[in-house]
Every structure is written in structure tokens, then in C-alpha cells.
Amino acid sequence: MTIAALRALIEEDLPHVRRLPAPRLPVRHFSAKETEPVNPNPPTTAPARPAPTDTAPLPVGKLLAWAASHPEKGIRDHAEKARTSLDALRARHAAAEELARIGTEAQELERRLAQLRARESELKPARKKAAYNLAEVRAWARAEGLPVSNNGRLPNTVVKAWRERAR
The missing domain is CATH 1.20.58 (Methane Monooxygenase Hydroxylase; Chain G, domain 1)
Structure with missing residues (x-):
């Protein structure tokens, strides 16, 4: 089928269901070699077609x-x-x-x-900014041999030690 x-x-x-149209098929152009030979004596009568019906x-x-x-x-x-x-x-x-x-x-x-x-x-609420320069505290902590990461929060022990140093 x-x-x-x-x-x-x-x-x-x-019949009430909406449908998308069928996809278009590519058009193929045939060369003279691919086409069937033309009949020099075409039939004089048309091929028989089924009779149209008037029924639905x-x-x-x-x-x-x-x-x-x-x-x-x-x-x-x-x-x-x-x-x-x-x-x-x-x-x-x-x-x-x-x-x-x-x-x-x-x-x-x-x-x-x-x-x-x-x-x-x-x-x-807006996030509070640190009351100290993070880069400065990191540099001091590394100089003191304390472990700190390259980014993120500083441990409270490092911040307390830095503040104690300033006193």
C-alpha cells in the first residue's frame, strides 16, 4: 500500500484532523538514454478508464x-x-x-x-564584600606558609591570623 x-x-x-503536507520528492531529470523509446505508431484510441461513480x-x-x-x-x-x-x-x-x-x-x-x-x-539581600583585600591576605598567608586556595573563601583561621598580625 x-x-x-x-x-x-x-x-x-x-477529515477533521489537521495534517502537515507531504514532503516534496526531488525532481529527477532523465537523459535521452534513460527514457523509453517513443512509439512511432501511437495507439489511436485512448486507454480504457474506469467509469466515474457518483457515489460518495x-x-x-x-x-x-x-x-x-x-x-x-x-x-x-x-x-x-x-x-x-x-x-x-x-x-x-x-x-x-x-x-x-x-x-x-x-x-x-x-x-x-x-x-x-x-x-x-x-x-x-546583596552579598557583603570582604572587609579586606583577598589577594593581599593570600599573598601574606603563602609567605607565612599557611595553606590557601587560589580562589574562593579564605579560612577563618587565616583571616584571624592576618588581622592579629596587623595589631
Whole structure:
């Protein structure tokens, strides 16, 4: 069963569901070597076409029910393949819809979280700056042989020792 045939079946079964257009297939240009030879004696009559019917197309459910109860095994097999394909398409459509809802909700939550973080930063008190020059204290501590890191907070013992030195 072709994709176009499946799409037609789905459109008959669920005409109210919006769908994305089918992707465009690349156009291939054939060279003269690849084309079939032209018949110098074309047929004078047009090929027979099936007579158009004035009846409305059968809904997919009724068509599948008819095919499932048909005496020919080939038609029943076609019905089962179509039903399986439609079930797979419905499941994939439901997953795509849920993913779209999740994406929208995630964007909304991210926007709300940014608002909350901005408000939190407005309400938090400003951090106090150290009453001493960190680089100066680190240099003194290294000269005295005290262990200090290159960045971050200084241990209280180092700061107390530096202040005691100044007295």
C-alpha cells in the first residue's frame, strides 16, 4: 500500500484532523538514454478508464469491515495490512501531538522559571564584600606558609591570623 493511499484512507476516516503536507520528492531529470523509446505508431484510441461513480467514497471503517469479511483471502490480507498501518499512523500521530504539547508546556515552564528567578534575585539581600583585600591576605598567608586556595573563601583561621598580625 502506498503512502498516498494510506493518506487517502486516513483523510476519509478522520477529515477533521489537521495534517502537515507531504514532503516534496526531488525532481529527477532523465537523459535521452534513460527514457523509453517513443512509439512511432501511437495507439489511436485512448486507454480504457474506469467509469466515474457518483457515489460518495466509503468511510475507512466500513471499507475495512467489508474487506475483513470478504471471502477472498487477498482482500482480507489487504484489510489487515491497512488496519495495521492505520493503527501505527494513529499511534505516531498521538505521540507527535503529545510531544508538541510537552514542548509548549516546557517553554511556558522555562518562561515562568525565569520570572521566578528574576524576582528571587530582587528579594535576596546583596552579598557583603570582604572587609579586606583577598589577594593581599593570600599573598601574606603563602609567605607565612599557611595553606590557601587560589580562589574562593579564605579560612577563618587565616583571616584571624592576618588581622592579629596587623595589631
